[in-house]
Amino acid sequence: MNNKYYETLGISEKASKDDIKKSYRKLARKYHPDLNPNNKEAEENFKKVSEAYEVLVDDQKRASYDAGDFNRSEQPFSNGQDNYYYQSQSANEARYRDIFEQMFGGSGGFRDTPSKGEDFGYKLEIDFSDSILGVEKEITIPQGKKLSVKIPAGIKEGQKLRIKGEGGEGYKGAPKGDALIQIIIKPSTQYTRKNNNVEIEWPVLFTKAILGSKIRVPCLDGEVDLTLPALVNSGKKLRLKGKGVRLKDNPGDLFVKIKIIFPEKISDELLEAVKKWESQVEEKV
Numbered sequence: 001m002n003n004k005y006y007e008t009l010g011i012s013e014k015a016s017k018d019d020i021k022k023s024y025r026k027l028a029r030k031y032h033p034d035l036n037p038n039n040k041e042a043e044e045n046f047k048k049v050s051e052a053y054e055v056l057v058d059d060q061k062r063a064s065y066d067a068g069d070f071n072r073s074e075q076p077f078s079n080g081q082d083n084y085y086y087q088s089q090s091a092n093e094a095r096y097r098d099i100f101e102q103m104f105g106g107s108g109g110f111r112d113t114p115s116k117g118e119d120f121g122y123k124l125e126i127d128f129s130d131s132i133l134g135v136e137k138e139i140t141i142p143q144g145k146k147l148s149v150k151i152p153a154g155i156k157e158g159q160k161l162r163i164k165g166e167g168g169e170g171y172k173g174a175p176k177g178d179a180l181i182q183i184i185i186k187p188s189t190q191y192t193r194k195n196n197n198v199e200i201e202w203p204v205l206f207t208k209a210i211l212g213s214k215i216r217v218p219c220l221d222g223e224v225d226l227t228l229p230a231l232v233n234s235g236k237k238l239r240l241k242g243k244g245v246r247l248k249d250n251p252g253d254l255f256v257k258i259k260i261i262f263p264e265k266i267s268d269e270l271l272e273a274v275k276k277w278e279s280q281v282e283e284k285v
Contacts, residue, residue, distance in 0.1 A: 005052035024053040117177035118168035128188035129220045154245040157185045196245040196252030203261045219243045234260040
């Protein structure tokens with residue numbers, strides 16, 4: 001059995017509801033913020049005992065907790081659009097205030113002041129190309145409401161976007177909390193990113209590498225022509241300006257890393273020509 005909440009309140013797993021309330025009253029008064037101004041440790045302890053009380057005093061929540069099925073911190077929410085919901089890890093000050101008022105009737109010097117609602121967090125998975133070019137996505141939150149999320153070009157893994165007023169209800173007329181959208185980027189099988197630049201490795205037939213040619217290279221928003229100089233070596237990086245992260249003021253570049261390839265079979269005539277050419281090159285080296 002998970003007994004963290006019981007330990008927080010200093011009670012046994014067989015404690016009655018009266019025991020739970022009695023312990024909470026004692027600890028809530030001990031750690032209450034009004035009695036411990038500017039004491040972060042006391043504030044955190046107050047939140048912990050309030051959270052433990054909220055779960056254990058509710059018969060249904062307590063039964064779920066005792067069975068090991070209760071998970072308050074993260075609740076995935078899938079809607080088929082690559083996003084899911086998780087409750088903010090920051091404690092909901094208004095919720096704990098309500099618990100305290102239920103226990104003490106609003107007395108005890110509690111600061112009955114308005115406070116902003118809780119922020120709700122969501123995770124949104126996007127394609128690599130969307131992180132480079134920018135995109136607008138729509139997610140559906142658990143309440144069924146649809147939110148439009150504008151994802152700027154160049155956004156990075158784990159970065160959060162804030163949508164104001166889409167979180168929990170405020171207390172005593174205070175503003176609602178916000179929705180925090182954490183971005184998860186799907187890795188690309190072709191491209192890698194370094195700062196605002198993007199790189200791709202591109203195969204080039206050895207004859208084109210020797211003679212030079214124009215080749216078609218895929219960018220994140222379509223194909224472009226790239227001039228391949230004669231006698232280019234494998235590993236050489238050629239730059240396509242402005243084809244990286246699409247920032248308005250300082251766009252990144254796309255670097256094409258050349259990888260020379262050979263056919264599985266070549267004709268006898270070509271093989272003899274290569275041997276002859278090799279001997280001529282060795283004499284000059």
